[in-house]
Amino acid sequence: MPRCDPKHLLNTLSIVLGNEAAKQELKWMQQAIHPKSVTLQDMVARRVRGEPLQYILGTQPFGPLTLFTRPPVLIPRPETEHWSLTLADRLRPSPQKPISLLDLCTGSACIPLLLCHLSPPGSINACGVDISQDAISLARDNAAHCRIPLPEESSTPSTAESPLRNTFLPLLADIRSPDFLNSASLRRRLPFDVITSNPPYIPRADYDRLSPSVKDYEDIRALLGDPDPEIPSNNGLTFYHDIAKLLPDLLADDGLVAVEVGEGQAADVRWIFEQEGGLVDTEIWTDPWEKERVVLGHKKPQGSSKA
Known part of the structure; x- marks a missing residue:
């Protein structure tokens, strides 16, 4: 043969x-x-x-984790891995001061699962939201594979035999829907101490030039930053405007936001979060290839005079 x-x-x-x-x-x-x-x-x-190797192998390393990969869910990228590891060092939650985390456009759930894995048991209760049922199913499978339980699986009192655990809840929802904030599962967890996201951010002109190995296999909803064809191009920034408008309802006072951005978008996203989301103390992180890759900021506490 x-x-x-x-x-x-x-x-x-x-x-x-x-x-x-x-x-x-x-x-x-x-x-x-x-x-x-x-x-x-x-x-x-x-x-x-032209099929991506990660779909063929069925897995992708992400920090110390090995995550399942299935089409058409976005494959975790090295730049996302890098800033997620950096954020884990920044957060440093503890069982005495646990945090709640919301990951918007969660995909494979690589970001919240890595943060849960790297944080002390009982220090993070995470939630991941995505519009794709394929993504939510994969996120749930990855959580089980990484031994990060659902909240209801950790609702019993801790004992020596059942110690504290970090948790992850995947939720099917559209962050651009007017009804997004009305979700009962989401509302009872408000507000969140940390919000993360790797949203779709590729401008349409750039999307049209993507390699077939990306465009033909990965979900367009996880890539295209301006999903409304009848609206003029917004340079891939549509989801950042949407996220910024949600922050007053989603984010706790002095809460932290960290979002991945595309090449050349960091300054615009920083402005959007400051002007539309009311964030202060904003920062821009670069990736290992010296590209501006992440925008961070904090919600100004109520009553604070901080500019």
Whole structure:
């Protein structure tokens, strides 16, 4: 069966990826094969057609976690991993001072699950919201895989046999809907101490130029920053305006917001959050590639004279 020969498969991959990348990816595919799974030949064929490797392998490392990946849910990116690890160092919650966290456009739930994993038990109660049922199902599976229980699974008093646990609740909801804040599951958790988000932020002109390996496989709703075709382009900033308008209702006094942004968007998003969201002490973080990648800010406490 010459077509199944590893050398033939390596040559096939090399034509598309180059020799070094092909060697590494073929190695990962061989490691991912298990009984009842697809064959190595099938995996290579999918990769040659342009399918992302993470969907073929079914997993993606994210910090110390290994998360499940399934199309069409957005694949966690290294830049998101980087700032999530940095944010974990900034937050440092404790069981004595636990925090509530809301992740908007949660996708695979990579951000809240990493923060839960890195924080002391009993210090974070997280919630992730997404418009996609595929995303919510994957978020739930990832939470179970990472052993982060649902809140109702941790509602019994802690004992030596059942210690404190961080929790994660995935919620199907549209943050752009006028009814978003009326969700009973959300309202009983208000306000949140921390809000995170990696929202859709790619401008339509840039989306049209994306690689087929992204555009043909990952959900457009997780990528396109201006989803209303009848409205002129907003430079990919639509969701930041929407999030800023929600902050007065969602965020606790002195609460923290951290959102990922696209290339060249940081200054505009900072302005949106200051002017429309009322945030103060805003910051911009760069990623390992020296691109402005994250905007942070705090909600001014009521009665404060802080500008």
